[in-house]
Amino acid sequence: MRTYFIIITLFLAHSSKADEFNEYGLYSNKSASPQETAPVKTTLPLKIAKESKIAYIGNTLLDRAQHFGHFESFLQRRLPDHKLVIRNFSWSADEVDIQPRPDNFATTDQHLLYHKTDIIFAAFGFNESFSGKEKIPEFKSRLSKFINHTKTRAYNGKKGPKIILISPTPNQNLKHIPAADLNNERLLLFTQAMREVANAEEIGFVDVFSAPYPERSTINGVHLNDEGYRAFGSALFKGIFNESPEPVNEELRLAVVEKNKQFFRRYRPLNTFYYTGGRKGRYGYLDFLPAMKNFEIMASNRDNAIWSIAKGEELKIKIDDSNVPDLPETTQSRGGNKWMSADDELKSFTIDPRFKVNCFASEEDFPDIACPIQIRWDSKGRLWVACSTTYPHVYPGQEPNDKIVILEDTNGDGKADKSSVWADDLHIPLSFEFGNGGVYVSEEPDFTFLKDTDGDGKADFRSRVLTGFGCEDSHHALHDFVWTPDGKLLFRDSIFLNSQIETPYGPIRVKNSGWFLFEPRTQKLQTFGSYPNTNPWGVTFDKWGHHVASHPIFASTFHATNPPYPTQHPRPSGMQAYSGTCGQEFVDWDSFPEEMQGGFVKVRYKPTNRVEFHRWIKSGDHMQEKYESDIIFSKNLSFIPVDIRFGPKGALYICDWYNPIKGHAQYSLRDERRDKVSGRIWRITAKEKKLTAPIKIDNAPISQLLDNLKRKEYRIRYWTKQEIRKHPSTKVEQKLDQWLNNLNDKAPNFRHHQLEALWVYANIGIHKEDLVTELINCNVPEARAAAARQIRYWPKNMIDAAEKLIAKCSKDNDEIVKLEAAITCSWLGTQKSFNTLLELGGNDMGKHLNYAVTTALGSESIKQYWSEQDQAVKGILAQAKKRNQLNAGKTTRNASEANFDKQKGLKKINIKCIPERMLYDVTEFTVKANQPVKLVLSNPDLTMHNLVISKPGTLEIVGKAGNEMAKDVNGLKKNYIPKMSEVLWSTPQLKQNTSHTLRFNAPKEPGDYPYLCTFPGHWVIMKGVMRVK
Structure with missing residues (x-):
């Protein structure tokens, strides 16, 4: 990665009175709204007065532009003496009248008024276009209503703003992403509609859709890369001024990006549920408002630097932040837990006598692993650790410096003896996972891809793959990255969050938690399973691909596609679901006791702090856990286990976010007692068992990798499929065909081997109808259920076969197979799949199957086939409601x-x-x-x-x-x-x-x-x- 050095004068100490800060709080229920006024006609070429306040609003086109700064640099370079103040209020996937925001977050109107806006650049049309060309008249009406409102508001306190409407940019076809074929014809029609509305409403309009762009100007066929934004900025500039922009000093562009970064932290801070939302009363005032003030000052200081460079007074970025006051002290409502050294912490553990525990790594020897969040093993047997000292919030003067650290045990003694920092400029990486030759990482609000392109052991390439994930609570944001058995990257966000993400296939919106599936090959993002939940950390899959989580435990039940936005599926009742746990790992290694095989280990951080062992038991229409014992119980509540993984030899590793302060809502985000130094990785081994010899995965030939899939250890199969994905799909398919044909059908795990083959085919984008059909007709119910699950991803040209097979599965004698059939109906979204649901819903059902049928019926794809008056559906839903009734306040007992x-x-x-x-x-x-x-x-x-x-x-x-x-x-x-x-x-x-x-x-x-x-x-x-x- 290129590094630029910015000279920033350190803050001087200032005292502040609490009442200084009220004006910096922007809330939808309190902040002023603009007065109505006469509209101002906008003509092009645009005339801009000195000291104008300019605002960007709209969708991802302008939201992502803040990271590149090209157009703004062109503008500042053209008008160096105007002292233009430009602020970006755009938001991923915004539409003219669909703009989800955090709870009580000030409206766009209120922000534009606070900014005293004179000129507005508005980018819309892309997300609206996915409603279809038949909706163009409706879109024009929506756009006209928006413009009429906006142009008649006195944001600057005097008169209406000038408005320049910006069209979408053209999409491009990339390998596996036919974005141009899918979207451009429709986008052209919407661009023409925008021109017509702009002309009728007498505002400016710039057609950037028809502008020239480089051959590869997007990262995914839709969203622009650096060269794309340079071309976009040039086209927008030319459309506004009828002239081409002059070349820009790179320092000017970097100063613009730096200003945008600081303002973004003011406009869209993390943890808004504690700033504007339901928990603002406790710490929100001192945690946020002084910071809002300081970010505004810092943005203004960067304006000064921009103007200085634009005028040629400075060649380098010089920022003076000496006028930024210190933040006032926070209140401390309660005591923290006791801090211990790693040796003393180990002594505080009560350990199952069958096991021994040692410290694999701690901050004492490896200070870079402070505040570890997640751990992952690579195919070379190295432990990667995501660490965040930035958590829970970014404050003025602080730059995120979170890390991904690689730990190695080079001499095999069970302790790390080597570490290296692979990435060191991350922003609260709650989760990460290997893929596509690099690492996908959560950096709220972004889903980021990092890669080491020159082989020096450090990430030097970064791309924001997707953006717009919710940040209302920084420990609920994008987390739990895990590859599904069939090769999709699964992750989720949690309660309080509003996520809206633009993709080449249309906008994805989720309110108050949901699961996401991402396919790197096609860049397709799907969402499902949105229902009210709490802190649902920890995800894995069992041998047969059942989805295991914490909230809920048997997460496979919750896979129906989402209901119409912004609603959620109903709250479940009577199903195992917990807050306070962070991970699960199935015991299938010979290095652990025989009596534990088939169960799983779970880490818990509240209310007690322990490493637990559970049985995994089939119970009719679901799998359930049964707590059996503790491997570790800690009386020291600073022990906070947040992740768990088996290593390549069968030792179990625990990631310990060691911290005397535990809690997001219970303490100030700025509480100085939050530990920014400590972090431990614990290693658990069985006393009477030997470790397993590590298996060859890294750089192994495809044939050997396929044979690895016969191993009983889930993690070996998991790492192996990661390695298989590195190979060309055509070679994998050829070898896989041979491997599948040579399987021994008398082998005890024959059906599971077939299932692994099915999953590898899916990994490379191949749908095997014949294999699915064979498995659905086999005598192993777990294989039948897993095969039924795969049908949900079949393309439209396989819909007839999909409907027939799912109808068959809905009559299976195994309840979990029926559950998978019900859920798959919501993914198919056809009339026949609706009919299958009705037939299935008319039978007696357990709670999990009942919930699967109910949520499938409530999914947006199925809801189009029934109305509230539909008696059959009403009967099914009434039965579901009856099961969920709350029996509170029963009659007296004596x-x-x-x-x-x-x-x-x-x-x-x-x-x-x-x-x-x-x-x-x-x-x-x-x-x-x-x-x-x-x-x-x-x-x-x-x-x-x-x-x-x-x-x-x-x-x-x-x-x-x-x-x-x-x-x-x-x-x-x-x-x-x-x-x-x-x-x-x-x-x-x-x-x-x-x-x-x-x-x-x-x-x-x-x-x-x-x-x-x-x-x-x-x-x-x-x-x-x-x-x-």
């Missing part, structure tokens, strides 16, 4: 309780836990002294909660005591309720869709009696007060 409820003056209180929010729906109620109270707590949330009423002034005492119970291996059995005189009344920890009733007489002493959830960590925000009068 005579004593019945008599209590008959008392005169009984106060009835019903409190619900708000799903996924760690909040009660009632945070205050009032009773009279000694009044009889009947309080019903009901919990529809998948996370357990309780309610404890304590003496006045004891909220923090009881809450912290609950936290301490996380150190007790039996804490959950005790319901995390401290035995102390401060506790007056309490419910047990309630599982989802259960309730508990408290009956008591209110205290005789008036006062404010706090109530709280004592599940460790929840009490900080999950609390209320009972006022006794």
Whole structure:
């Protein structure tokens, strides 16, 4: 990567008063909106007054432009004395009237007013075009309405803005991505429609669709690369001024990019749910508003540098940030956990006597692995570690310097002895995975690809493959990168987030969590399984390709395509799903005890900190976990296991985000106690077992790699398929045909070997109808289910065969096969697949199959075939609703309780836990002294909660005591309720869709009696007060 050095004067210390910052908070429910005014006609060539405020709005075309800076550089170079202030408010996949934003985030109107905008450049039309050419009249109406509104708003406080509408750019055909063939005819029609509307509304219009572009000007057929943006900037400039731009000093362009970067952090900061949204009340003021002020100052300082270079006064970028004040100190609401050295931490572990644990690597020997998040083994047997000291937020004066570090054990003693930094300028890499000769990495809001092109062991190529993923909570953002068995990259985001991503095949939008599938070969992004969830980290697949996660455990049930945006599928009931875990790894290595084979190991970081072993058991229409024991239990809550992987010899490795501060909502994002130094990798081996000899994968011939697929170890097969993807598809297909034909049909794992072949074919883009048909007709139900799953990806020219096979699977005698059939119906999205769902839904079903049918019916692809009046569908949905009913506040259980409820003056209180929010729906109620109270707590949330009423002034005492119970291996059995005189009344920890009733007489002493959830960590925000009068 090219490195440019920017001279920045360090901040000087300033004192700040808290009331200085209110004006920097921009909220949709509070910030001012522009007044209506008479419109201003926009003519071209454009005349720009000195000190004009210019804004970019629109889709990814302008959003990505901020990283290249060509057009803005041309503009500043042409008008060096004008002191133009240019700010970018565009957003990936925006349309003229579809602009999802974080909760309570200020509208585009409000931002344009705050910026005092004089001129607007607006790029639209690309995403709208996917509605089809038959929707052009509707698009023109939508565009006219948008322009009429925008041109009649006095953003600068005086008059309406000048508006220049920008067309889409032309798409290009690339190998496996026929973007031009798919889109250009339609884009041309939408460009013509935009011209007509612009002329009618008397605003400027620039056709950049018809402009010349280099032969390879896009990264994916749609989104421009550097040369593409240079051509785009030149075409836009010429369309505005009727002249070509002058050459630009590279330092000017870099100064523009630097300014854009700092302003982006002001306009679109991470963690907006804590800035504008539902959790802004606790820390949002000091965590964000002083930073917003400083980012504005820094952007202005960079404006000065841009103007200086544009006028020729400076040849190098010189930025003076000495006027940027220090951020005020944050509040610290609670204590942190104890910090220990790696040796002392190891001593604090309670370890299963069958195992031994050693520290493979720590910050003491390898300081670059501070704050490790994810670990991955490569085919050479090296451990790659993604580390983030930037997490949880980027603040003024701070540049992300997160790393991917390679650790090696060169002498085989079980401890790392060599490290190297492969990438060191990353932005909170929550996840990464190898692919396409490089690494895909999460860098919210971007999905990035990195590569070492010169073989020096460091990444030197970077591309933002996709952008627009939600950032409302930086630890819920894009995570859990894993290759599916059939070669797609799977990942997800979580609650609070709004993601909208442009692709060559149309925009993808998801609200409040969803799964994504990415195919590098075609650059196709698909989404599915959007439903209300919490912190769902940790993903893997079992031997037969069942999708295993944490929220939910049997994630295969949740694969129906999404309902119409922005809705989600309904909240599930009675299914295993947990927050607080970060990874699973199946035990299939001979290096682990025989009695553990077939189960899996899970790492948990809350409420207790442990490494658990679970059984994996088939239960009718799903697989379920059964907790059996702990491999490691830690009383030291600074132990935060966040990832788990078997290594190439069969030792198990645990990634430990070692930190005394655990929690995103529970502490200030700027809490100085957040550890930025520590990080450990633990290695677990069985005492009575030998390690496995490593198998050849790196640079192995295709024939040997295919034989590796017969191995029982999932990770060996996983690494092998990664290596196979490096080979030309034609050679793989040839060798695979031979390998498949030579399989022994009498071998115990014959059907699984066939399935691995099916998955490898899918890896190279080949759909094998004959193999799928054979597997669907075999006597192994797991193979039948896996084969049915593959049908969802078949192209349209195979739809007839797909419908017939799925109809057959829907009548299978195995419930999981039926479940896969139901889900696949939503992917096919045809009338016949809808009919299959109706027939399937009319039968008795377990909860998982019931949920699969319900969500498939609710998917956008299937919903077009039925209405709310459809009796058959109504019957299926009514049955599903019945299964999910919440049985809260049941009738009394005995005579004593019945008599209590008959008392005169009984106060009835019903409190619900708000799903996924760690909040009660009632945070205050009032009773009279000694009044009889009947309080019903009901919990529809998948996370357990309780309610404890304590003496006045004891909220923090009881809450912290609950936290301490996380150190007790039996804490959950005790319901995390401290035995102390401060506790007056309490419910047990309630599982989802259960309730508990408290009956008591209110205290005789008036006062404010706090109530709280004592599940460790929840009490900080999950609390209320009972006022006794």
